Amino acid sequence: xxxxxxxxxxxxxxxxxxxxxxxxxxxxxxxxxxxxxxxxxxxxxxxxxxxxxxxxxxxxxxxxxxxxxxxxxxxxxxxxxxxxxxxxxxxxxxxxxxxxxxxxxxxxxxxxxxxxxxxxxxxxxxxxxxxxxxxxxxxxxxxxxxxxxxxxxxxxxxxxxxxxxxxxxxxxxxxxxxxxxxxxxxxxxxxxxxxxxxxxxxxxxxxxxxxxxxxxxxxxxxxxxxxxxxxxxxxxxxxxxxxxxxxxxxxxxxxxxxxxxxxxxxxxxxxxxxxxxxxxxxxxxxxxxxxxxxxxxxxxxxxxxxxxxxxxxxxxxxxxxxxx
Amino acid sequence: xxxxxxxxxxxxxxxxxxxxxxxxxxxxxxxxxxxxxxxxxxxxxxxxxxxxxxxxxxxxxxxxxxxxxxxxxxxxxxxxxxxxxxxxxxxxxxxxxxxxxxxxxxxxxxxxxxxxxxxxxxxxxxxxxxxxxxxxxxxxxxxxxxxxxxxxxxxxxxxxxxxxxxxxxxxxxxxxxxxxxxxxxxxxxxxxxxxxxxxxxxxxxxxxxxxxxxxxxxxxxxxxxxxxxxxxxxxxxxxxxxxxx
Numbered sequence: 001x002x003x004x005x006x007x008x009x010x011x012x013x014x015x016x017x018x019x020x021x022x023x024x025x026x027x028x029x030x031x032x033x034x035x036x037x038x039x040x041x042x043x044x045x046x047x048x049x050x051x052x053x054x055x056x057x058x059x060x061x062x063x064x065x066x067x068x069x070x071x072x073x074x075x076x077x078x079x080x081x082x083x084x085x086x087x088x089x090x091x092x093x094x095x096x097x098x099x100x101x102x103x104x105x106x107x108x109x110x111x112x113x114x115x116x117x118x119x120x121x122x123x124x125x126x127x128x129x130x131x132x133x134x135x136x137x138x139x140x141x142x143x144x145x146x147x148x149x150x151x152x153x154x155x156x157x158x159x160x161x162x163x164x165x166x167x168x169x170x171x172x173x174x175x176x177x178x179x180x181x182x183x184x185x186x187x188x189x190x191x192x193x194x195x196x197x198x199x200x201x202x203x204x205x206x207x208x209x210x211x212x213x214x215x216x217x218x219x220x221x222x223x224x225x226x227x228x229x230x231x232x233x234x235x236x237x238x239x240x241x242x243x244x245x246x247x248x249x250x251x252x253x254x255x256x257x258x259x260x261x262x263x264x265x266x267x268x269x270x271x272x273x274x275x276x277x278x279x280x281x282x283x284x285x286x287x288x289x290x291x292x293x294x295x296x297x298x299x300x301x302x303x304x305x306x307x308x309x310x311x312x313x314x315x316x317x318x319x320x321x322x323x324x
Numbered sequence: 325x326x327x328x329x330x331x332x333x334x335x336x337x338x339x340x341x342x343x344x345x346x347x348x349x350x351x352x353x354x355x356x357x358x359x360x361x362x363x364x365x366x367x368x369x370x371x372x373x374x375x376x377x378x379x380x381x382x383x384x385x386x387x388x389x390x391x392x393x394x395x396x397x398x399x400x401x402x403x404x405x406x407x408x409x410x411x412x413x414x415x416x417x418x419x420x421x422x423x424x425x426x427x428x429x430x431x432x433x434x435x436x437x438x439x440x441x442x443x444x445x446x447x448x449x450x451x452x453x454x455x456x457x458x459x460x461x462x463x464x465x466x467x468x469x470x471x472x473x474x475x476x477x478x479x480x481x482x483x484x485x486x487x488x489x490x491x492x493x494x495x496x497x498x499x500x501x502x503x504x505x506x507x508x509x510x511x512x513x514x515x516x517x518x519x520x521x522x523x524x525x526x527x528x529x530x531x532x533x534x535x536x537x538x539x540x541x542x543x544x545x546x547x548x549x550x551x552x553x554x555x556x557x558x559x560x561x562x563x564x565x566x567x568x569x
Contacts, residue, residue, distance in 0.1 A: 006507050010500030018493045025490075049335040056338070062511040063518070064496045069340055070486035071493070076333050077434045081415075089438055164392050171400075175449070182450045185473055256476055263477040267443045 006058060013051055017071060020044040024074055045075040093268055099315025101269050109238040115192070116199035116234055123203025134208040137201045146212050153221050156289040163285065170281025173229055174274050177236035181243070181270050185259070188244015195237040202230075224298040225284040227306035232273045232280070235313075239266035269313070276309050329469060329481075331433040341433055342484035344426040346464045349472075349482055353457070356420030360406040364399040371395045408445040412438050417485075427485050428475075440478040447474030495564065502566040509539050513564050517557075525553060532556045539563065 023041050052072045055065040102109075127134050135143060145152040156165065176194070183190020209215045243262050250258030287293050287301060311317040327343040344352075371394055410418045415435040416428035428444070430436040436444070451460025451472045460472035469481055499510045512535060520528055529552075536543055536559060544555035562568070 003506055004503075007500050007503055010496060010507065012500070014493060014497035014500050017488075018490070018497065021488060021490060021493055046335060049333065049337040052337050052339070059507065059511060062508075063492065063514050064499065064511060066486070067488040067492040067496060071488035072333070072337065073339055073341070073433055073486060074488070076335075076339070080334060080432075081435050082437060086412075086438065093439075161392065163397075167397055167400075178446055178449055182447050182477075185447070185450055185477065260477060260479045263443055263447075264439065264479070267446065267477075268439070270446065271439075271442060 009054070010064070013047075016044055016047060017051070017068065020048060020075060021071060024071075024078060041075060042079060045072070045079060048072050048075065094272055094312065095315070095318050097268050098272050098313060099318075101265055102313045102315075105235075105238050105242065105266065105269065108241055109235060112195055112234045112237040112241060116195050116230070116237070119196045119199030120203035120206075123200035124207040125203075127204040127207035128210070131208060131211050134204055137204045138208065142205075143208075146209055146214060149212060149214070151209070151214055151217055151221065153289055162289075165289070166281045166285025169284045170278050173232070173277045173281060177232055177274065177277060178270065180233055180236040181240045181266070184240030184243030185247070186244075187247055188241050191237050191240030191244060194240075195234065198233060220295050220298060221288050223295075223302045224287045224293070225280045225302065227302040228276055228280045228309050229284070231306060231309060232277055235273050236270060239269050242266045272312070273309075276305075276312075279305060327470065331431070333433070339433055341429070341481075342486070343469050344424075344482040344484050345470050346461060348424050348426050348484065349464060349470070350461070352418070352421045352424035352426050352482075354420070355423050356406065356418050359419055360403050363406075364402040367402060368395050368399045371398075407448075408442055411441045411445070416441070416480075421482075422485075425485050426482050428480050429483050431479050431481065433483075436478065436480050440480055444474040444478035444480050447472075447477045450474075498564060498566055502563075504566070504568060505539055505563065509535070510564065513560055517560055517564060520557065529553055529556060532560055536560070536563075 020041065023037055023044070026037075048068065049072060052065075052068045055062070055068050059065050123137070127137075142152045145154075160168075176198070180191050180194040183194060206215055206218060209218045243259065243266065246258040246262035247255055253261070283301060283305065287298065293301075308317075311320070327345065328340050329343060331339045331341060333339050375391060375394075407418060411428060414422070421427055428436055428441070430440060448460075451457055451463070451474050453459045457472075460474070463476075464470050464472045467476070471481060475481060495514050499507050499514070502510055516528065516531055516535065523531075533543060533556065536556070541559060541563065544552060544559060546552060547555070
């Protein structure tokens with residue numbers, strides 16, 4: 001391109017680039033932008049696409065080329081950006097996507113529950129036969145409480161208020177679930193460890209309390225929040241195992257692509273089940289340590305909340321609404 | 325030179341994007357960490373002082389249920405939700421990233437979806453292991469496009485923010501209008517002037533003299549160093565503006 005043509009091109013086109021820049025900057029609220037301006041942005045952006053290619057050829061590594069690249073990246077982002085409607089996305093996630101993920105993960109979930117129960121049984125057998133082994137998995141305080149005929153949860157509300165207890169429990173549960181999921185990135189080994197250890201420890205603690213005839217009281221404490229809490233940990237584990245599987249046997253895709261696909265699919269489940277952990281935390285803070293609730297109420301709360309979780313995850317709650 | 329990646333846009337245009345390396349990434353993270361820590365701490369302090377002076381008694385913020393709810397819980401929410409919430413609201417940016425001149429984009433160079441930003445933050449749990457983001461930093465050092473595990477999982481990249489300011493485009497327009505000099509030379513003048521303040525005075529003066537000679541423009545008469553430097557700078561500005569010096 002001759003110097004004259006280059007200058008003519010720059011002179012003619014720079015007005016359009018300035019106009020596009022102005023249109024992109026003029027309004028913060030893109031939804032209120034008039035239609036003619038939006039169409040102008042699209043037209044100017046298409047013309048700019050040609051200018052970007054031309055500038056790279058005739059003025060490579062120049063300020064002009066870089067400025068046009070930046071302007072084009074901005075207009076492309078504005079034109080092709082997906083609408084970010086939080087409530088719409090959340091509704092779509094809960095009503096459409098999560099039931100699909102759950103259907104896909106069902107077998108992995110049952111396998112995870114199987115692993116959890118197997119490890120719980122192993123923990124129970126170990127401590128039932130060798131009670132002193134509990135010190136490997138439980139704190140000295142817990143052991144002392146049980147040996148004196150009490151549960152460590154007995155005076156919980158005298159020490160910590162329900163609100164603080166709920167927040168710390170829900171934070172802990174969410175972190176454990178997220179860990180069970182994200183540690184799947186380590187070829188699934190991290191997830192298997194978390195699920196296995198949680199099951200094993202639960203079995204150990206139940207066996208130890210059974211030695212002192214306190215297992216019924218422990219069950220009384222656990223049942224209201226435990227149904228959802230343990231289900232969610234197993235769901236997070238199933239999602240984590242799916243990540244590990246994607247890395248170990250990615251199929252036709254590269255490992256990174258298979259990993260990304262598994263994360264974006266299984267991760268949806270985590271967002272929804274984490275919301276249920278907030279409820280489980282509140283139950284554990286306000287209901288579980290409170291003696292005013294009899295066992296029957298606790299069972300109703302625990303099982304009812306568990307059914308709600310399951311119907312939301314499988315999508316049957318939304319089908320029920322439609323049928324009505 | 326920054327690591328560049330080329331992305332094909334929907335219009336089949338090749339877009340060059342500069343990848344932010346471990347340095348920019350760590351700088352942005354440190355800025356954000358300080359911001360969220362200070363804001364969360366300020367919240368606790370302000371609420372504590374307000375409650376103390378309105379009640380007139382010493383407060384136990386650790387065991388009183390109501391006070392805990394208004395002090396620690398919001399502070400923890402500020403600290404832990406800072407990244408996901410701001411990255412969604414600011415389209416892949418946070419105040420620290422903005423200060424460091426970086427932003428998060430998806431593999432098409434566009435603003436990532438809410439889901440991708442949430443997932444990216446979930447994986448901080450792995451990236452931060454065993455402490456001080458060791459896994460994340462190590463992966464970032466050796467991975468293609470300098471990404472941490474969270475970015476790999478969510479399909480995102482941390483890139484240098486590119487701006488086309490009004491003044492940049494005005495300068496491009498001036499190159500077109502200026503028929504006295506070759507556009508390539510004017511590009512170099514623009515580039516030198518844009519970096520003028522950041523350069524060592526003797527080096528920028530040497531470059532400017534070389535450039536003026538190449539464009540067959542007479543150098544200003546030799547005077548005191550400071551005045552001479554200013555005269556050379558003014559000549560370059562005149563060239564940029566299309567005024568014959």
